């Protein structure tokens with residue numbers, strides 16, 4: 001016979017299972033502490049204060065894992081690859097990003113299954129965010145400067 005109480009209860013989300021808001025705040029806090037001291041990543045973040053960037057990442061991850069949908073209410077569709085386009089996300093940046101995330105995930109002390117699930121996602125997402133294999137340069141190329149570069153220096 002079906003247990004009426006469990007039939008009435010919606011399945012719990014990953015967000016709830018790992019501890020909800022507090023867990024995501026801790027994850028992102030530790031991650032951004034690493035970013036703040038990272039000489040490759042820190043200059044990529046446009047704002048003086050990393051607080052607003054931390055807030056955006058927290059809201060995004062909470063939404064992704066079944067928590068509140070505040071991210072989309074505030075920012076619209078995530079379109080993460082598009083939003084990362086202005087930044088020089090090469091394999092080196094990805095690996096630094098993942099190293100800080102690894103430290104942050106480890107500090108959460110999740111169950112092995114939750115940890116593996118979260119880490120698998122973060123690794124795949126970080127690989128998907130790479131938008132250049134050019135090693136040099138950080139941040140957007142100023143449009144005014146690039147507009148004056150000839151496309152074909154040999155023939156122009």
Ligand code: HEM
Nearest residue numbers: 044045053056057060075083087089093094097125126129
């Ligand atoms: C692979 C290396 C990555 C680098 C170097 C990187 C760098 C950045 C930078 C510089 C920003 C702008 C800061 C801001 O104003 O919010 C940003 C924003 C953001 N990143 Fe990343 N990121 C990476 C990967 C990821 C991944 C894997 C995710 C998701 C799992 C992610 C989620 C976000 C979100 C949600 C925002 C804010 C988007 C918005 O609403 O404007 N990033 N990232």
